[in-house]
Amino acid sequence: MADEIPWERLFEEALRVRQRAHVPYSRFPVGAAVLYADGSVVTGCNVENATYGLTICAERGAFAAGVAQGREKPVAVAVVVDTLEPCPPCGMCRQVIAEFAGPDIPVRSRTLSGAEARYTLGELLPHAFTRVFL
Numbered sequence: 001m002a003d004e005i006p007w008e009r010l011f012e013e014a015l016r017v018r019q020r021a022h023v024p025y026s027r028f029p030v031g032a033a034v035l036y037a038d039g040s041v042v043t044g045c046n047v048e049n050a051t052y053g054l055t056i057c058a059e060r061g062a063f064a065a066g067v068a069q070g071r072e073k074p075v076a077v078a079v080v081v082d083t084l085e086p087c088p089p090c091g092m093c094r095q096v097i098a099e100f101a102g103p104d105i106p107v108r109s110r111t112l113s114g115a116e117a118r119y120t121l122g123e124l125l126p127h128a129f130t131r132v133f134l
């Protein structure tokens, strides 16, 4: 499956939506693109708030938009950040990805200069809390 994922398209879309990030406080724009099993792509950017704590990360924004658009079965996540080293999604975003995808979903993060990190959700969030425990 990983070979069939159009990563370049995903990173292009993540880069594009990153320009829409609302980041007056951190000035740290992030873009995320989620590929679904039907081939559709849903994107998200981080949206900050004057209360700081209400910040929505790019990844969570993308997954929330996917729900609103009726998308099911995410199969890959791409993130673009402007850091020296590519950075993985934060803990909250890992948990949100785990709500919709299994441990094998690939998550890749790229910097503007092209450095890339590749993970699976299972690596990022072992022993996830999911609906099976409810």
Ligand SMILES: O=c1ccn([C@H]2C[C@H](O)[C@@H](CO)O2)c(=O)[nH]1
Pocket (backbone or CB within 6 Å): 023, 026, 028, 029, 030, 045, 046, 047, 048, 055, 056, 057, 058, 059, 087, 088, 089, 090, 093
């Ligand atoms: O994976 C991440 C990490 C951070 N942020 C956002 C939250 C905040 O707006 C800014 C700095 O933490 O980056 C994301 O969108 N995704």
Ligand SMILES: [Zn+2]
Pocket (backbone or CB within 6 Å): 057, 058, 059, 060, 089, 090, 091, 092, 093, 094
């Ligand atoms: Zn996050």
